[in-house]
Amino acid sequence: MSEGVIDLRRLDLAPGAGARADVDVPLDPITLGGQRYEPEPPEVDARIDVASSGSGLGLRLRFAASLRGPCQRCLAPSALDVVVDAREFQASGRGEADEPDEDLDCEYLSGPTRMELDVAAWARDAVAEVLPMSVLCREECAGLCARCGADLNAGPCDCTDDEGDPRWAALAELRERLGGDEGAPE
Ligand SMILES: [Zn+2]
Ligand SMILES: [Zn+2]
Incomplete structure (x- = not known):
């Protein structure tokens, strides 16, 4: 059996x-x-x-x-x-x-x-x-920003700000320096 x-x-x-x-x-x-x-x-x-x-x-x-x-x-x-x-x-x-x-x-x-x-x-x-209809980490989970993917539980993102989030700008700059996804550092 x-x-x-x-x-x-x-x-x-x-x-x-x-x-x-x-x-x-x-x-x-x-x-x-x-x-x-x-x-x-x-x-x-x-x-x-x-x-x-x-x-x-x-x-x-x-x-x-x-x-x-x-x-x-x-x-x-x-x-x-x-x-x-x-x-x-x-x-x-x-x-x-x-x-x-x-x-x-x-x-x-x-x-x-x-x-x-x-x-x-x-x-x-x-x-x-x-089973419940959905699974949430907590009832009032704020979810992810549909535009930038930021975890809104950690606070609002800066999507509405045209200047952009300086942290993201720094990350983008770093990615550019590293040659993006292709990965061709100097
Ligand atoms: Zn959650
Ligand atoms: Zn966002």
């Missing part, structure tokens, strides 16, 4: 009983707004609760994760914290041969008796459901 999959038969579930398992689940990097966010650490400590009843299995997955990537306004390293609390249901008496039914079957279970839980796939989908 691949990493991130647990066999619920190992939990020794008697009807009417519950079981709990704490598992390390590998989390995939996610893409949001064209930027890539890496889970840190790459595995999360997840808790799985399984409640067995006559009608089937109630499954609950809980974990907290932190994803690292750029602020979508200023590109500064930022963290995106998510808390997952997801539930699934699997009706009893269902097998692999049965046509999957979204009301009866949990899509993350497979195997002859549908007892192999793909926690990694469930975790990935559950994270996608709780």
